[in-house]
């Protein structure tokens with residue numbers, strides 16, 4: 001079967017990176033059923049021949065107007081599709097879409113008319129924000145990391161930067177690889193405009209990884225692998241914290257002096 005990935009090695013590699021990450025999400029136990037979403041800005045990989053291809057279906061409304069997305073192309077997980085299936089068949093479980101000039105609708109230009117995730121408006125709103133601010137970030141990831149979600153069931157960890165400081169102090173690499181820490185968004189209805197807006201406010205507050213209380217994380221970065229890595233590093237720190245608690249003690253954590261030395265030597269934000 002012909003694929004739009006044929007003879008487009010950069011686009012193909014980019015989409016297979018998403019498949020690789022989808023496999024990791026499943027292996028980690030973070031992607032039950034159709035849980036989680038990935039949207040990647042693939043505009044840089046799109047050539048004139050691809051731009052000239054007809055859409056597979058009539059345009060669909062995004063549900064909002066996103067002026068910075070004019071002419072942008074995205075790969076996104078399909079609605080009701082599973083990460084474990086996307087891992088072996090990214091074009092059968094995800095979609096390539098182009099945003100139309102009205103910035104309010106999109107068309108599917110892909111191998112099959114796979115409808116994008118119902119979370120598309122919120123993911124695209126984040127990408128619209130990223131482009132508006134000149135960010136180099138191209139990828140957004142939503143997933144359900146077990147230990148991080150568990151922590152949000154305790155009120156004390158929902159206060160600003162309480163979880164960040166705890167997680168950073170569990171193992172030095174956490175601050176080195178997640179220097180902006182973990183933002184917190186209080187519980188809001190999944191898929192709601194309010195949740196999307198609060199997520200953008202948290203990203204604007206300089207977080208790359210935002211925790212949704214009792215739900216999951218939303219992460220942004222230059223690539224899908226980098227977004228995954230930040231969540232993986234933070235969840236590892238949460239696992240170390242929980243392991244210590246399971247052994248019956250509150251972990252000491254790195255000292256303030258050790259954290260300061262780390263920040264000074266590696267040039268991390270204070």
Ligand SMILES: [Zn+2]
Pocket residue numbers: 035036142143144190215216
């Ligand atoms: Zn979710």
